[in-house]
Amino acid sequence: xxxxxxxxxxxxxxxxxxxxxxxxxxxxxxxxxxxxxxxxxxxxxxxxxxxxxxxxxxxxxxxxxxxxxxxxxxxxxxxxxxxxxxxxxxxxxxxxxxxxxxxxxxxxxxxxxxxxxxxxxxxxxxxxxxxxxxxxxxxxxxxxxxxxxxxxxxxxxxxxxxxxxxxxxxxxxxxxxxxxxxxxxxxxxxxxxxxxxxxxxxxxxxxxxxxxxxxxxxxxxxxxxxxxxxxxxxxxxxxxxxxxxxxxxxxxxxxxxxxxxxxxxxxxxxxxxxxxxxxxxxxxxxxxxxxxxxxxxxxxxxxxxxxxxxxxxxxxxxxxxxxxxxxxxxxxxxxxxxxxxxxxxxxxxxxxxxxxxxx
Numbered sequence: 001x002x003x004x005x006x007x008x009x010x011x012x013x014x015x016x017x018x019x020x021x022x023x024x025x026x027x028x029x030x031x032x033x034x035x036x037x038x039x040x041x042x043x044x045x046x047x048x049x050x051x052x053x054x055x056x057x058x059x060x061x062x063x064x065x066x067x068x069x070x071x072x073x074x075x076x077x078x079x080x081x082x083x084x085x086x087x088x089x090x091x092x093x094x095x096x097x098x099x100x101x102x103x104x105x106x107x108x109x110x111x112x113x114x115x116x117x118x119x120x121x122x123x124x125x126x127x128x129x130x131x132x133x134x135x136x137x138x139x140x141x142x143x144x145x146x147x148x149x150x151x152x153x154x155x156x157x158x159x160x161x162x163x164x165x166x167x168x169x170x171x172x173x174x175x176x177x178x179x180x181x182x183x184x185x186x187x188x189x190x191x192x193x194x195x196x197x198x199x200x201x202x203x204x205x206x207x208x209x210x211x212x213x214x215x216x217x218x219x220x221x222x223x224x225x226x227x228x229x230x231x232x233x234x235x236x237x238x239x240x241x242x243x244x245x246x247x248x249x250x251x252x253x254x255x256x257x258x259x260x261x262x263x264x265x266x267x268x269x270x271x272x273x274x275x276x277x278x279x280x281x282x283x284x285x286x287x288x289x290x291x292x293x294x295x296x297x298x299x300x301x302x303x304x305x306x307x308x309x310x311x312x313x314x315x316x317x318x319x320x321x322x323x324x325x326x327x328x329x330x331x332x333x334x335x336x337x338x339x340x341x342x343x344x345x346x347x348x349x350x351x352x353x354x355x356x357x358x359x
Contacts (some may be wrong), residue, residue: 014325082172082181083107092189094153099132100165101150105141111174114145118171128155129165149183155190163190164347241269254350257284261343269338271325277321277339281346295319307352314345333337 087103094100106114114136122131133148139146151165167182194203257280264280267273286292289301298319302312321337 001334002200041345049312078221079161081109082112082179084181084183085142086184086186087141088186091114093186093191094188095191095193096156097152099152100188101148101152102139102165102183102186104147105139105143106145106147106170106181107143108145108172112144112172112179113174115171115173115178119147120168120170125151125166128163153190157192158194159192159195161190162187164188210332229324252350252353253284253287254346254353257281257346258343258350261339261346267339273339273344274337275325275343278318281318281342282322284346284349288349295323307355308349311345311348311352314348318342318345 015142028205083106085105085107089100089102108114116136119134120131122133124130130152132152134147134149137146147170149168154161155163164185169180169182170179172179228240244275260280261277264273266278282293289305293301295316298312298316300308308315318337
């Protein structure tokens, strides 16, 4: 034990002090003695222990490095992770003025959003190509976004050529940072409108083709029938509500009475006005019955005209008031009934009178 203690003391550059019976501690200096102590401890480790500690330290360093990169935002997907599938039409048979629509299906990583406000604006792309429109369409491909890009070609050629639509940049936003991706170029075959062997001086513009005329006779006939039927229905409705003065004689007994009462109810209320209103009612009822009706004849009238039976009670009450006003000696100057109330009863009679006929 003394030899081991001496060896440790000599290697560590310090002295050994026995503190308890079985424990011994190495007391070293605070300057150069510290690395010496590490050297002392490492000298007693096996090669496997030293390799394990080195591997653990490197793994821990890599873990913290990746964590730091992720938290700082540096560990993000770039534009290469944006998947773009270009759905293109045929690549041949195009000529001057034709429109070409390409459909781009775009798949993006998490937290990526398309900046629709930064999509390219319609306008000239180069001297022969114009971007006509670019718009988002319903996605049916399983991707995140679908764009329909329409171009129009304006190039005069004398022989068939291959033209290429250049890449189109589109912008995305990821965690507040803009990312740009490009739609791939697309090549197509472009053909001239003019034959190769025809000189420019021999070219004459073709006249405009007039539009093909459509025979609208059947539509005119149907429209005429529709207008005729609508006019007849409208005329009948206007007549039914008594709005046609020259057809008054065909509006029924109580139709004429209602028009007279409409004028009387605008006058100041008095006994004379009320008597005129009652006379209008009695005249219409007599015309409807075909004879002069008195109070005792009302049961026979309603028996022969059952559709007016619902108005029997109101009619008998009106006859009682009329009997009092026309034949009582001391009648009041302000009767208990007004022309407006008589008009309401006449309107009910007019409605029932017209219910059983068209005209």
